[in-house]
Amino acid sequence: xxxxxxxxxxxxxxxxxxxxxxxxxxxxxxxxxxxxxxxxxxxxxxxxxxxxxxxxxxxxxxxxxxxxxxxxxxxxxxxxxxxxxxxxxxxxxxxxxxxxxxxxxxx
Amino acid sequence: xxxxxxxxxxxxxxxxxxxxxxxxxxxxxxxxxxxxxxxxxxxxxxxxxxxxxxxxxxxxxxxxxxxxxxxxxxxxxxxxxxxxxxxxxxxxxxxxxxxxxxxxxxxxxxxxxxxxxxxxxxxxx
Numbered sequence: 001x002x003x004x005x006x007x008x009x010x011x012x013x014x015x016x017x018x019x020x021x022x023x024x025x026x027x028x029x030x031x032x033x034x035x036x037x038x039x040x041x042x043x044x045x046x047x048x049x050x051x052x053x054x055x056x057x058x059x060x061x062x063x064x065x066x067x068x069x070x071x072x073x074x075x076x077x078x079x080x081x082x083x084x085x086x087x088x089x090x091x092x093x094x095x096x097x098x099x100x101x102x103x104x105x106x107x
Numbered sequence: 108x109x110x111x112x113x114x115x116x117x118x119x120x121x122x123x124x125x126x127x128x129x130x131x132x133x134x135x136x137x138x139x140x141x142x143x144x145x146x147x148x149x150x151x152x153x154x155x156x157x158x159x160x161x162x163x164x165x166x167x168x169x170x171x172x173x174x175x176x177x178x179x180x181x182x183x184x185x186x187x188x189x190x191x192x193x194x195x196x197x198x199x200x201x202x203x204x205x206x207x208x209x210x211x212x213x214x215x216x217x218x219x220x221x222x223x224x225x226x227x228x229x230x231x232x
Binding site for chain 2: 046047050056090092094096099
């Protein structure tokens with residue numbers, strides 16, 4: 001059974017800084033089936049990235065995804081105030097699976 | 108626009124069952140797999156299973172096998188998730204989420220977009 005491990009658990013940064021979030025899989029994941037979501041308090045998750053690197057509709061280009069095999073990265077080039085949230089990676093397919101999440105908080 | 112509207116909050120006693128609905132609008136209901144995901148207070152996301160609204164076929168996460176039933180009523184574009192033998196650790200927000208792409212045929216193959224607003228289920232004696 002695949003396990004997705006996200007790190008760090010919490011990332012403390014200031015607006016304007018670059019955020020780099022990691023998602024590591026215990027077994028190789030097809031890049032076509034790796035997604036990232038953003039969740040703000042009291043809200044449902046929102047799809048940001050799918051296919052490891054494709055931005056979903058309406059997602060600003062400061063969000064980018066990369067990686068392959070077992071190591072994937074979500075990068076936010078310059079943090080805006082609305083980007084402080086929890087981020088989840090997901091392997092989707094016949095039996096989807098989520099990572100534990102990374103909280104990006106204001107330093 | 109595509110919209111998923113879920114039923115309201117529920118309070119249940121341990122051992123009871125709960126049935127949450129998810130009414131879809133703005134697209135062809137039978138064209139996209141529907142998933143259910145839950146989130147316990149302060150915790151992460153946990154996938155529960157999916158239903159193919161066209162065929163009625165389902166795939167449940169092993170953890171919920173025997174306790175969860177996902178169904179749909181295509182006449183009213185609504186998906187349902189029923190969880191039985193509730194325990195206190197089933198207290199969570201339950202979300203329905205549609206697949207983004209409509210090209211999945213025999214099994215789920217797409218990320219989730221959009222999501223419903225969530226339904227809080229509280230299990231307490």
